Amino acid sequence: MTATAGAVTTDTTVVKALRRIRMPQTQRNRELGLLLFAFLINGAAVALVQLGATGHIDWTFLYYCGGLTVLVLGLHIVLRYRAPQADPFVVPIATVLSGLGLAMIYRIDIEDGDTGWAALSTRQLVWLVIAIGAAVAIVVLLRNYRVLLRYTYVFGLAGIVLLLLPFIPGLGTDAGADVWISIGGIFSFQPGELAKICLAIFFAGYLVRTRESLTSVGTRFLGITWPRARELGPLLLLWAGAMAIIVLQRDLGTGMLIFGMFVAMLYVATGKTSWVVIGLTLVGIGVALATTVLPYVQARFTNWLHPFDPDTINDSSYQLASGIFGLAHGGLIGTGLGHGRPGLTPLSQSDYIFPSLGEELGLIGVFAILCLYMVFTSRGIRIGMAGQDDFGKLLATGLSFTLALQVFIMVGGVTGLIPLTGLTTPFLAAGGSSLIANWIIVALLLRISDAVRSRPRVVIG
Template sequence: MPPNVSLPAGRTGPNDTGAGTLTSSIRIRLRTPARLRNLELFLLVLAGALGLGAMALGQLGMTGETDAGILWSFAILGVFVLAFHVVLRVVAPNADPFILPIVSTLNGIGIGMIYRLDLYSGTTGWASDGVRQIVWTAIAIAAAIAVVIAFRNHRVLQRYRYIAMFIGIVLLLLPLLPGIGREVNGARVWINIGVASFQPGELAKIALAVFFAGYLVTARDTLSLVGKKVLGIRFPRMRDLGPILVIWAAAMAVLVFQRDLGTSLLYFGLFLVMLYVATARVGWIILGLVLFIGGAVVASQTLGYVNGRFNAWLDAFNPAVYDSVGGSYQLVQGLFGMASGGLLGNGWGLGRPDLTPLAKSDYIFAALGEELGLAGVFAILALMLILVSRGFRIGFNGQDDFGRLLAVGLSFVIALQVFIVIGGVTRVIPLTGLTTPFLAAGGSSLLANWVIAALLLRLSDTVRNQPRVVVSP
């Protein structure tokens, strides 16, 4: 029997007198994938027009003319995105129709801003970050297409949860190895691959999400049903604390040895939220927050670079902090830039975001705020919110526990990363070295986030294909 078939009570199939209702339901079901993909195609056209417009306006604002060559380079990305759309029509016709257009829109806006900053610095051609971002986007889309084709059933990933754990640990340790590890801006999270550099921790978060989902599916009963109640909240037994202590130790190791507060918070937050979703126990959240906050406070008092981040956050406008090495200069410049944008911004290509250090990567949100204003960054945040909400919806509608946990985990990775980055730029929390998903310059982040989008698309197709029979009275 096809999925989502609605039968009158007492009818069992087309041989009964309810054959007309059954045939009508089948026709509706067959038309649904076509409607989803047609909606996706329409939104992709709008996304492509927005990205191409961002490139053209950046050129007009800086030079007064447009460069057809770079516009054609950007248009080639449209071919990759359309190829992804065609693949979804064939192998995942019921996939969510909003995910691909949203990530394409964000990616296009990011490329437009990066290229606009290239024009101001006078960097053009293959040496420019904008062209490299276009190349990395093509590679990331190709990888996402491969993921959708290769994993026709997401449950296959559950079998390899311990392999995913091993891969995740190896990726985390790679930057610490002598010879290939490289320190950038005080954080040792990069490795050298020939003439290029890569941040393996970006892919590690996907591997760890797969492992956490597979592990918690098998261990959640023990973690959720056993323990003592304190003030109405059930806390775990000491013997069950092993997983959270191991992940906490790994997060603290990233903080101490790789000198990366943001990545440490991202990994630990991912595990904590997936643990809560699996067990529905508030005690895990309280315990996890106490452990991480305690570790962060100790690190701020004993590790110089963490202490510097906290000082720059708490006393950003102090001249001594502003002028010190690793102080609050970048933070304050970004705040002034966003403030100058006001409600509607200075206009695309008309601001001075180049005055903020690392405006193409860590501080691209501040650059967008300066030129698009509060209205523009709210629109970008709305797209991020819709993307995360679609991922949560996929998880909540899933029929198997592994798929539900994986969808929630992958969606939360994006949400938490956006909060950590934008919270740091806007001085809500201490500044970290993470990048804004899909917007900031960086091939490793772009590749990892496109793979996350591909996994969510695969999960959404599986959810819609789940057999459900609804008996109407």
């Protein structure tokens, strides 16, 4: 009887060991299959753009895109050895979204007659190479994401410094909102994109350290347990910081994004609905103050409420109205890649790339893109919820929620659902700082998911 029991235990151990060996290969093979499908979609999108806009295929740009494909495959190979149990859906989704954005930027360059080395699509390719290279570097160098917890306050200080960089004489540029810096007059960068990652790490570390005091018993009213007054300090401080960003930098989007990220992570850390209620109340107060005091915020609300007003449609609301007309022109199935006129909308390659895609891919196409964002966000939240340490849970869910909130703010703004803000659509819009930040988020999610699945579990019985 004892010998039989020992044999059964040994067999069970061997089976579990074989599953642990086989599981990483299954994840990576699944990722490879999805990547091949993503490459097919991206290559077909670029080819259709060329056929629709010019009537022939330019193999030169396709070769450049092929080089990008090789770089993504390099990331896949690195994951096989460095993070074999990382989530298999994150990289393919990011690849498809980046490829579709690149194809649309290239399509608008063709319409503008600008396809040389200085074209925006060529620069976007270069930024994509840098962004994916940064993701590879993080996967290789960051063996254990928990080491970031040691530098909680360093990341907090770095986030604040990045937000203040545009105010330094000689660095800041006059581009409407004070959110850009120019390095050597050669290229511009938006440090706020990296600041949101630094602040996400800071928020996760801070909430891990202060979780007990934040979840302390408070006053129960209307069926909700409200926090004590002394626990409201961090939230009020972040609210004041967000308002300072809106006032000083004239950047409504970044202020909303950072405050929303903190409220979401605070809810995940404490599980208290009262924090969400308080956060939404503070947002309402902030919006009321901003629309009353700040002229540029008032203008955004006016354009949102009256986009087709004869007094504004030829001036301040022309961009919003043009984007909506483009979406309407696309209809259900779109005009087809290369057959629309997305270039008629100002900033159609950056702020308004979603309406550009909607015009040529139609309602079905933009729904597919939104579904990709939804899957990406759900995988990130799943990674966080599967983790056994609070820091990984907060960081993964915070980064995923931030990306989802950014998509909601931008898509809602260009479709007239909410007032437009100065953010970019993740992975799709032209801009190097946004691409680098989003691929860094991809790398962090990969690292966290690999650690979650690699951690041994204790089996009782």
